[in-house]
Amino acid sequence: xxxxxxxxxxxxxxxxxxxxxxxxxxxxxxxxxxxxxxxxxxxxxxxxxxxxxxxxxxxxxxxxxxxxxxxxxxxxxxxxxxxxxxxxxxxxxxxxxxxxxxxxxxxxxxxxxxxxxxxxxxxxxxxxxxxxxxxxxxxxxxxxxxxxxxxxxxxxxxxxxxxxxxxxxxxxxxxxxxxxxxxxxxxxxxxxxxxxxxxxxxxxxxxxxxxxxxxxxxxxxxxxxxxxxxxxxxxxxxxxxxxxxxxxxxxxxxxxxxxxxxxxxxxxxxxxxxxxxxxxxxxxxxxxxxxxxxxxxxxxxxxxxxxxxxxxxxxxxxxxxxxxxxxxxxxxxxxxxxxxxxxxxxxxxxxxxxxxxxxxxxxxxxxxxxxxxxxxxxxxxxxxxxxxxxxxxxxxxxxxxxxxxxxxxx
Numbered sequence: 386x387x388x389x390x391x392x393x394x395x396x397x398x399x400x401x402x403x404x405x406x407x408x409x410x411x412x413x414x415x416x417x418x419x420x421x422x423x424x425x426x427x428x429x430x431x432x433x434x435x436x437x438x439x440x441x442x443x444x445x446x447x448x449x450x451x452x453x454x455x456x457x458x459x460x461x462x463x464x465x466x467x468x469x470x471x472x473x474x475x476x477x478x479x480x481x482x483x484x485x486x487x488x489x490x491x492x493x494x495x496x497x498x499x500x501x502x503x504x505x506x507x508x509x510x511x512x513x514x515x516x517x518x519x520x521x522x523x524x525x526x527x528x529x530x531x532x533x534x535x536x537x538x539x540x541x542x543x544x545x546x547x548x549x550x551x552x553x554x555x556x557x558x559x560x561x562x563x564x565x566x567x568x569x570x571x572x573x574x575x576x577x578x579x580x581x582x583x584x585x586x587x588x589x590x591x592x593x594x595x596x597x598x599x600x601x602x603x604x605x606x607x608x609x610x611x612x613x614x615x616x617x618x619x620x621x622x623x624x625x626x627x628x629x630x631x632x633x634x635x636x637x638x639x640x641x642x643x644x645x646x647x648x649x650x651x652x653x654x655x656x657x658x659x660x661x662x663x664x665x666x667x668x669x670x671x672x673x674x675x676x677x678x679x680x681x682x683x684x685x686x687x688x689x690x691x692x693x694x695x696x697x698x699x700x701x702x703x704x705x706x707x708x709x710x711x712x713x714x715x716x717x718x719x720x721x722x723x724x725x726x727x728x729x730x731x732x733x734x735x736x737x738x739x740x741x742x743x744x745x746x747x748x749x750x751x752x753x754x755x756x757x758x759x760x761x762x763x764x765x766x767x768x769x770x771x772x773x774x775x776x777x778x779x780x781x782x783x784x785x786x787x788x789x790x791x792x793x794x795x
Contacts, residue, residue: 447471451498451639454528455730458504464635465502465526470642472656478601479647482588488645489588489603493549493689496536497605498639501529503619505724507630508794524630524750524792525724528731529716534706535607535691546705549689551584559602559683561590587686594682599647602685605640609694609702612636615709622717623724627749630792651677722746750791 450468458465477484505524510517552558554568568581582590591601616634623632646652654660655677664670694704707715719737725747726740 447473447492447643449498449640458526464633465504465637467500467502467637467639469637469639470644471640472644472646474646474648474652476648478592478645479599480592482585482592485588485592485601485645486585489584489601489643489687490549492603492643493547493605495605495640496532496547496691497607497641499531499535499607499610499693500637500639501527501531501615501619502633502635502637503527503529503623503720503724504633504635505623505628505630505792506633507792510795523729524628525727526729527720527723529720529737530731530733531693531712534712535693536706546695547689547691549584549687551581551587552686552688554579554581559685561594561682561684563679563681563683582686584687587684591684596680596682597647597649598651598677598681600681600683601645602683603643603645604685604688605638605642606688606690607638607693608690609692609704610636611709615713618709618713618717619720622721626721626725627790628724628792629790630794716741725749 448471450471452468460466475488478488504526506521507524508519509522510519512518554571557565557567560566560568570579591599615636619634620632646656664673692705694702694708697703716734716737719732719740722740722743723732723737727750
């Protein structure tokens with residue numbers, strides 16, 4: 386696409402500023418090596434002078450926004466949150482549309498990071514004096530990375546199946562304003578206007594804007610992934626372990642977006658965490674937020690689609706690497722055993738392979754396995770009796786205690 390498809394090597398602009406790096410992180414030559422002799426003063430030698438070659442430019446990808454899932458988690462509306470957006474700032478992106486195009490294409494060749502996020506919780510009621518308090522307990526939390534399954538034939542760097550295109554006129558998105566709109570003359574699927582702008586046109590519009598505050602968002606999408614199928618299979622697998630708690634299976638995507646901010650002091654401040662907290666605590670956000678919201682011109686007009694599967698010309702579904710069913714069959718034993726282990730964190734495929742190699746499943750939480758059937762049954766009856774007695778003392782419903790299992794509210 387345009388000049389962005391050329392295979393020329395690049396290096397960083399010395400004036401480039403990244404929000405996640407320091408000047409020491411850049412690798413560029415302050416004085417490129419001189420490859421030619423100075424021109425001769427003789428007119429007869431003027432034709433022999435070789436013009437110096439311009440130094441190449443190399444676009445550095447923005448640092449990943451990945452979280453450390455082993456350290457903990459945060460919830461929003463009951464769902465675990467991940468960092469979806471990378472940020473970058475470079476003065477050349479503000480005014481050079483060709484440089485902006487080359488940078489966006491470079492970012493497009495990096496796959497997003499889809500996750501399988503499995504989480505089980507239950508509520509416990511605890512007596513503190515004359516009062517009862519209810520707290521949420523996390524039974525297990527398993528995070529699995531699916532990024533490698535977006536590569537065709539498991540060849541890193543092969544992006545032949547990735548498609549890159551601007552949004553259509555009927556899409557409701559940011560088009561250089563503070564709110565999402567469709568193209569002029571377009572209403573949903575009814576087209577009354579001109580053809581959609583190309584990606585190059587959007588780059589020129591962004592760089593030609595006179596607004597001080599601008600954000601150009603490039604989006605990566607994972608398409609062709611059947612979340613419903615995989616969610617149902619995993620839920621059935623976990624319920625087969627007699628788990629009675631609250632189960633959440635979601636599919637968030639890390640590094641979904643790249644936000645390119647115009648280079649100025651205001652944008653630098655708005656992206657610094659400690660400055661934001663100062664504004665929150667002093668309530669200055671009441672005055673600054675409306676200004677930033679209405680003054681910032683936003684663009685979200687180019688999308689790269691990374692297919693987990695796609696349809697060929699004959700309408701047949703083709704998977705980039707493996708199907709959802711194949712993935713589940715490969716790892717379901719490891720998932721079940723991690724659930725029984727009450728594992729919490731990100732599970733690599735190496736960890737899962739090690740868990741699968743164990744000779745047997747771990748015992749169900751709350752039970753004791755001695756290897757002797759009679760002793761195990763006697764201990765099981767005793768534990769169930771203690772659970773019923775505990776439920777009576779707390780005034781809870783006995784039905785969950787009587788039906789056995791683990792992870793239920795108590």
